[in-house]
Amino acid sequence: MLRNTAGIDAGGSLIKMVYQENGRMHFKKFPINEQDSAISWLKMSVPSLKVSLTGGKASVIQKKYFPESQIIPEFQATCEGTRFLLEAENKTIEDNYLxxxxxxxxxxxxxxxxxxxxxxxxxxxxxxxxxxGSLLTKVRGYHQLTCLAEEGNKGHIDMLVKDIYESAEGPINEELTAANFAKGNRLKHSDADRLASLSNMIAETIVLLTSQAATIHQVKSAVIIGSATVGNNPLRQALKSYMNMVGVTLVFLEKGEYCGAIGAHISV
Incomplete structure (x- = not known):
């Protein structure tokens, strides 16, 4: 009888699992602080597991739950999982990419x-x-924060190019940020505005670093993976908009948050 196999990516915030049963791949995730419940659920749902681990907390999971498992280096697992999903999801991309x-x-x-x-x-x-986001608003929970960010207006917090040039024509897109959070000392802004500004700052930072890396390594495309864009429409839209401005073609993977777990899984 074939043993069931699983890949587990134990990161800083989430524990993500990919397991194969009867030839079909399944996906599941839990907060990392619920690892006891997560592993108990996995062992009960899929008996006789053969496991590979990756991620920053892989050694903790190995020692506590799966002493016979193997640990796959995190960066190796991430890249192998990305390659697997690009093919599985029929995404077209150049041979060289970020x-x-x-x-x-x-x-x-x-x-x-x-x-x-x-x-x-x-x-x-x-x-x-x-x-x-929680410090700025007292709101707790990823879903609540992302939903609130979608309601906000970054221009109520960020100083934009058009704020500096006013009636004059600026040298670059007037909606671009001149200074993040520069209007924070004003009284008229909401929790939603603060979160919209925060999401925008994160997107801008990631795009600037991606653009520089693409130039240095002479690539034109980037595959976006990881959990932070899942259900986070403001971040996704900002990444798309800014990447388009800097000439980098974006590819989002449907199951991109599981790349590490998939990479560990296919290494079993």
Whole structure:
């Protein structure tokens, strides 16, 4: 009898699982602080597991739950999972491209043919949005924060190019940000405005770093993966808009948040 196989990506915020049963791939995620419940659910749902692990907390999960499992290096798993999903989801992309993994923080990888290399990392990511967003608004929960951000107006908080040039014609798009949060000392702004500004700042930072990496490594496309864009329409739309401005073609993967877990899974 064939054993069931699973890949687990234990990161800073989430534990993501990919398991194969009867030839079909299944996906599941839990907050990392619910790892006991997550592993219990997995073992009960899919007995006789053969497991591979990846992510920052992989060694903790291995020691506590799966001592016979193997650990796949995180960056290797991420890139292998991305390659797998590009084919599985029938996405067309050039042979050379960037992978931008927006999770708790953000990592950049350059893929050239069969070779992949991590080239950059930033502490700006989904953890910034949930953590700083909660400090700015007292709102808790990723879903609540993203929904509220969609209702806000970044222009109530950010100083835009048009605010500086006023009636004169500016040298660049007037809706671009001249200074993030520069209107924060004004009284008339809402929690939604603050979150819209925060989401925009994260998007701008990621796009600027992506644009520089694309220029240095002479690529024109970027695959966006990771959990931070899931259900976060303001961030996704800002990334699309700004990437288009800098001439980088974006590809979003439907199951992109599971790239690490898939990479671990297919390495079993």
């Amino acid at each position: 992978i931008v993994n927006i999770g708790t923080g953000t990592s950049w990888h350059v893929v050239k043919g069969d070779k992949a290399e991590r080239i950059l990392g930033s502490g700006i990511g989904g953890g910034t949005f949930t953590g700083l």
